[in-house]
Amino acid sequence: MKHKASISNDEAIARELRGDIGFAVEYLKAALEDTQEPRVLLLALRQIAEARGGIAKVAKAAGIERESLYRALSAHGNPRLSTLVGVMKAVGLKLSVEPAHS
Secondary structure, three states: OOOOOOOOHHHHHHHHHHHOHHHHHHHHHHHHOOOOOOHHHHHHHHHHHHHOOOHHHHHHHHOOOHHHHHHHOOOOOOOOHHHHHHHHHHOOOOOOOOOOOO
16 A cells, blocks of 8 residues: 655645635735844745745846845845835735734
């Protein structure tokens, strides 16, 4: 009897991010909630970019050099607002603002 090979957690998340824009939205919202560690947002956005077309394709759509996007979305990145907006648009998302407390 053949057993189906298991996949890593990262691959499972990438599959969900690739196939379900709603999951990508919730994934990014969860990352934004980590106010103690802002790098979580950058790394989550990078995972979304990789899953939804790849860094090269997203960088081109956002009008950013690929290497610059890798740096901006790294753990030590410090992207400009225009970079974040461009990447969000390239992966089919947009930034919005909500009250901190409903």
